[in-house]
Amino acid sequence: xxxxxxxxxxxxxxxxxxxxxxxxxxxxxxxxxxxxxxxxxxxxxxxxxxxxxxxxxxxxxxxxxxxxxxxxxxxxxxxxxxxxxxxxxxxxxxxxxxxxxxxxxxxxxxxxxxxxxxxxxxxxxxxxxxxxxxxxxxxxxxxxxxxxxxxxxxxxxxxxxxxxxxxxxxxxxxxxxxxxxxxxxxxxxxxxxxxxxxxxxxxxxxxxxxxxxxxxxxxxxxxxxxxxxxxxxxxxxxxxxxxxxxxxxxxxxxxxxxxxxxxxxxxxxxxxxxxxxxx
Numbered sequence: 001x002x003x004x005x006x007x008x009x010x011x012x013x014x015x016x017x018x019x020x021x022x023x024x025x026x027x028x029x030x031x032x033x034x035x036x037x038x039x040x041x042x043x044x045x046x047x048x049x050x051x052x053x054x055x056x057x058x059x060x061x062x063x064x065x066x067x068x069x070x071x072x073x074x075x076x077x078x079x080x081x082x083x084x085x086x087x088x089x090x091x092x093x094x095x096x097x098x099x100x101x102x103x104x105x106x107x108x109x110x111x112x113x114x115x116x117x118x119x120x121x122x123x124x125x126x127x128x129x130x131x132x133x134x135x136x137x138x139x140x141x142x143x144x145x146x147x148x149x150x151x152x153x154x155x156x157x158x159x160x161x162x163x164x165x166x167x168x169x170x171x172x173x174x175x176x177x178x179x180x181x182x183x184x185x186x187x188x189x190x191x192x193x194x195x196x197x198x199x200x201x202x203x204x205x206x207x208x209x210x211x212x213x214x215x216x217x218x219x220x221x222x223x224x225x226x227x228x229x230x231x232x233x234x235x236x237x238x239x240x241x242x243x244x245x246x247x248x249x250x251x252x253x254x255x256x257x258x259x260x261x262x263x264x265x266x267x268x269x270x271x272x273x274x275x276x277x278x279x
Contacts, residue, residue, distance in 0.1 A: 119237030
């Protein structure tokens with residue numbers, strides 16, 4: 001019965017969303033370098049990206065006929081990037097963020113992506129990062145669709161009531177992403193224990209790619225940070241962000257914290273750099 005209600009709620013939410021990606025963002029530059037073409041779907045309503053610890057690939061375009069959003073990154077987006085929809089915010093404000101001492105943070109739900117709302121991964125089951133502000137909500141729904149708008153996976157996830165960057169790891173039972181195919185993901189928050197068409201959500205695009213021979217060599221050498229730098233230099237956004245997030249320990253490492261700030265600042269998300277990370 002519980003599962004039936006959960007699936008029914010997802011259905012209502014999906015109908016309300018249609019195929020829209022409604023995030024709009026800002027940006028800057030450093031760990032991530034974007035590709036020559038870094039657009040989200042041509043009919044999308046999203047923005048663009050930028051970078052420097054991260055260097056995007058030559059082709060960084062999401063499906064041309066879809067209606068998704070876009071990413072943000074450590075790089076300045078190309079002229080081909082889709083213009084932001086001025087009528088929509090890239091996030092949904094639904095709670096007060098508890099600010100870390102001496103810092104500022106966003107009070108909106110945010111996809112940790114470049115402004116194009118698009119990025120690549122080498123992983124069959126990648127980790128996706130989403131920022132949630134403090135609220136009375138503790139559960140959200142993660143949904144993944146293929147380019148044909150078919151839902152390929154759904155799952156419930158826990159979110160911290162105190163807010164923070166949540167790492168959504170696709171489990172072993174989730175289907176593997178197919179190489180070179182585009183997927184759109186959504187994370188919707190259950191408010192008062194329910195998922196409705198009015199639930200706050202963020203979304204983004206992802207494509208799994210295969211590493212080049214040179215990237216393979218680079219990933220086999222050096223320490224963890226060197227491997228992250230290799231991912232960033234090859235424009236692999238999701239893995240760059242997820243692996244760098246995993247190195248943010250307690251007590252904080254000043255060098256890693258600086259790299260994390262640089263990465264987020266390059267995609268216009270510096271306000272959440274001091275937020276706790278929930279892996």
